[in-house]
Amino acid sequence: MAMKALSKTKAATIYQVAQRAGVSIATVSRALRDSELVTEETRARVHAAAAELNFTPNRLGRSLAEGRHAANGIVFPDLVGPYYAEVVLGYEAAAAGFGSSVLILATHGRADAAAAVQELAGRVDGLAIMGQTVGDDVVERIAATGLPLVLLARDPVKDVDTIRTRNERTAQALAAHLLGHGHRTFAFLGDPGGAPDVAGRYAGIAARLRAQLVPCDLDLESGQAAARELLRDPPDAIVCANDEVALGVHLAAEAAGLRVPDDVAVTGWDDLLAARFAHLTTVSQPMRELGATAARWLDHRITERTTDPAGRATAARRRVLPTELVVRRSCGHHPPEVRT
Amino acid sequence: MAMKALSKTKAATIYQVAQRAGVSIATVSRALRDSELVTEETRARVHAAAAELNFTPNRLGRSLAEGRHAANGIVFPDLVGPYYAEVVLGYEAAAAGFGSSVLILATHGRADAAAAVQELAGRVDGLAIMGQTVGDDVVERIAATGLPLVLLARDPVKDVDTIRTRNERTAQALAAHLLGHGHRTFAFLGDPGGAPDVAGRYAGIAARLRAQLVPCDLDLESGQAAARELLRDPPDAIVCANDEVALGVHLAAEAAGLRVPDDVAVTGWDDLLAARFAHLTTVSQPMRELGATAARWLDHRITERTTDPAGRATAARRRVLPTELVVRRSCGHHPPEVRT
DNA sequence: CTGAAAGCGCTAACAT
DNA sequence: ATGTTAGCGCTTTCAG
Numbered sequence: 001m002a003m004k005a006l007s008k009t010k011a012a013t014i015y016q017v018a019q020r021a022g023v024s025i026a027t028v029s030r031a032l033r034d035s036e037l038v039t040e041e042t043r044a045r046v047h048a049a050a051a052e053l054n055f056t057p058n059r060l061g062r063s064l065a066e067g068r069h070a071a072n073g074i075v076f077p078d079l080v081g082p083y084y085a086e087v088v089l090g091y092e093a094a095a096a097g098f099g100s101s102v103l104i105l106a107t108h109g110r111a112d113a114a115a116a117v118q119e120l121a122g123r124v125d126g127l128a129i130m131g132q133t134v135g136d137d138v139v140e141r142i143a144a145t146g147l148p149l150v151l152l153a154r155d156p157v158k159d160v161d162t163i164r165t166r167n168e169r170t171a172q173a174l175a176a177h178l179l180g181h182g183h184r185t186f187a188f189l190g191d192p193g194g195a196p197d198v199a200g201r202y203a204g205i206a207a208r209l210r211a212q213l214v215p216c217d218l219d220l221e222s223g224q225a226a227a228r229e230l231l232r233d234p235p236d237a238i239v240c241a242n243d244e245v246a247l248g249v250h251l252a253a254e255a256a257g258l259r260v261p262d263d264v265a266v267t268g269w270d271d272l273l274a275a276r277f278a279h280l281t282t283v284s285q286p287m288r289e290l291g292a293t294a295a296r297w298l299d300h301r302i303t304e305r306t307t308d309p310a311g312r313a314t315a316a317r318r319r320v321l322p323t324e325l326v327v328r329r330s331c332g333h334h335p336p337e338v339r340t
Numbered sequence: 341m342a343m344k345a346l347s348k349t350k351a352a353t354i355y356q357v358a359q360r361a362g363v364s365i366a367t368v369s370r371a372l373r374d375s376e377l378v379t380e381e382t383r384a385r386v387h388a389a390a391a392e393l394n395f396t397p398n399r400l401g402r403s404l405a406e407g408r409h410a411a412n413g414i415v416f417p418d419l420v421g422p423y424y425a426e427v428v429l430g431y432e433a434a435a436a437g438f439g440s441s442v443l444i445l446a447t448h449g450r451a452d453a454a455a456a457v458q459e460l461a462g463r464v465d466g467l468a469i470m471g472q473t474v475g476d477d478v479v480e481r482i483a484a485t486g487l488p489l490v491l492l493a494r495d496p497v498k499d500v501d502t503i504r505t506r507n508e509r510t511a512q513a514l515a516a517h518l519l520g521h522g523h524r525t526f527a528f529l530g531d532p533g534g535a536p537d538v539a540g541r542y543a544g545i546a547a548r549l550r551a552q553l554v555p556c557d558l559d560l561e562s563g564q565a566a567a568r569e570l571l572r573d574p575p576d577a578i579v580c581a582n583d584e585v586a587l588g589v590h591l592a593a594e595a596a597g598l599r600v601p602d603d604v605a606v607t608g609w610d611d612l613l614a615a616r617f618a619h620l621t622t623v624s625q626p627m628r629e630l631g632a633t634a635a636r637w638l639d640h641r642i643t644e645r646t647t648d649p650a651g652r653a654t655a656a657r658r659r660v661l662p663t664e665l666v667v668r669r670s671c672g673h674h675p676p677e678v679r680t
Numbered sequence: 681c682t683g684a685a686a687g688c689g690c691t692a693a694c695a696t
Numbered sequence: 697a698t699g700t701t702a703g704c705g706c707t708t709t710c711a712g
Contacts, residue, residue, distance in 0.1 A: 058462055059459075061704070061706035103441050273587070273613070278617040681712100682711100696699075
């Protein structure tokens with residue numbers, strides 16, 4: 001059946017398909033992209049040839065010719081914790097809807113993060129940058145190239161679109177709730193200088209009550225370690241910058257023979273799946289929506305740019321997505337009708 | 341200072357840099373890639389010009405010329421649950437170490453998954469495919485292209501490299517443990533026909549004990565729904581295909597006023613963070629390592645291919661990564677010294 | 681409807 | 697050490 005495959009080591013090109021189908025590469029291109037300028041018969045022949053050769057167009061060639069990557073990127077500090085994963089998933093799903101592939105880059109706090117992000121910038125039509133992955137200088141430099149950009153969970157930079165989640169106000173609500181429980185002494189676990197999100201949460205708390213500030217990274221182990229110290233003379237309540245830290249505190253409390261919330265109240269932020277099972281009072285964020293919105297905004301910018309390359313870009317957009325206090329048991333005892 | 345930026349809407353090209361630096365594009369290319377064939381002085385001038393123009397090389401041009409994407413892809417069903425996120429993170433970290441960007445594709449069970457994967461195949465130097473995202477036909481077609489491929493958590497396909505995690509044997513250990521608790525009636529929640537992983541787990545369980553098979557998707561809600569039915573006349577123990585299902589059973593049991601493990605024992609698989617706080621007996625998998633191994637193998641294949649394009653490829657590799665039973669409280673009561 | 685040919689931005693011989 | 701030039705694989709005028 002002449003199904004003889006090529007040398008296994010080299011993908012077929014449009015030229016081979018053209019030759020096999022007995023047409024020009026232009027016709028192959030047209031036929032494969034369902035242009036209307038090809039006979040049904042020709043199209044069939046081309047498709048057959050392509051199938052026989054197992055041909056998939058090389059995106060590099062296509063993109064270079066089209067002048068677009070058909071790909072977007074997203075940069076985040078790490079993928080640990082469901083938090084970033086959810087954002088990325090929302091982003092990917094939305095981008096896929098626009099026909100864009102997505103490139104991910106986890107900086108892991110690497111020193112060469114800036115270079116990696118710049119390099120990524122050269123591969124995409126638009127880029128979402130989360131948190132403190134790179135400095136403002138890098139953001140500005142990339143923005144200056146005209147590449148559509150959107151910042152996530154990060155302080156705005158000049159003319160760049162930014163999407164955040166509500167921190168301060170919900171933190172105030174959390175503080176009020178804790179005060180309502182009768183708690184009077186507090187500690188805040190987290191580093192307000194590290195992430196804007198954390199800064200906002202601390203600001204909201206500090207606006208309502210006096211809390212001892214205990215610097216702490218955002219992972220479970222850091223929370224655990226910080227708590228070990230703190231729990232020797234525990235405050236009434238420990239407000240944690242995120243759920244992972246709070247879960248670490250939980251473990252430390254358990255290890256120290258302390259009960260939550262009787263001996264010490266604990267709260268987190270993010271509403272991870274684990275928070276539900278640790279009965280952790282926390283704050284839920286629309287993470288999926290955060291990512292999806294980013295992808296949508298980028299798509300708009302990209303379209304706007306290709307539609308009217310000359311026109312002045314519309315003003316930078318800002319959005320703060322709502323967050324919600326999720327009351328469970330870790331903040332203190334509630335009447336029985338309160339939700340899980 | 342002549343720092344006049346270009347029209348904001350168009351990234352600079354190597355030609356503009358060349359002109360500005362008063363050299364040829366070849367020299368720019370050399371200078372920027374730190375070739376040794378440029379004077380220190382020229383290099384400086386080029387770098388200055390590039391900086392002024394805020395130039396970042398377009399990867400399309402570069403890749404097309406170099407004949408490689410410097411990017412790898414990974415395909416998974418979804419990113420929900422820390423499971424896939426961890427695998428992806430391990431993959432990304434390792435790939436970054438090899439200088440490759442990574443493209444992600446979540447199929448979400450979409451009908452056009454095959455087309456999306458094929459398209460992705462045209463963008464990368466190597467591709468990792470997880471689980472039942474696409475059929476064997478697609479895998480074979482892509483493999484026939486010569487594109488390095490590695491299958492994760494999926495049954496092997498002809499000459500394609502495959503990495504899995506140990507399911508059957510550890511499931512047998514789990515079964516033995518449950519029998520040791522004195523449990524005598526069992527249910528298995530999951531669909532062995534859906535994922536090879538689940539099939540392996542079920543096979544291991546079924547090898548040791550008789551369990552009622554209750555088909556169930558792999559998410560929390562499905563587990564919850566399936567359990568609601570099942571818990572009307574609960575078996576001694578419910579073995580779940582993964583942690584999310586088990587957590588769903590937990591919630592259903594709680595809602596039904598049943599205690600775990602006293603009224604019904606429950607086990608999961610994956611050892612999610614939440615499992616720890618739900619005191620769930622489960623099985624831990626080296627997910628990060630799964631992803632990292634995939635990236636390493638791909639890098640080898642890619643190197644092998646470019647080093648010796650003619651040579652016959654080495655035989656397909658197979659690897660099964662070890663998994664570990666994690667005993668907590670949900671499977672039954674243990675003497676106090678048993679770990680959390 | 682189809683083909684020839686000019687790029688897209690960059691690298692890598694090959695000259696000089 | 698630097699410049700010229702030919703592609704890389706594809707899309708897209710521009711001519712038939």
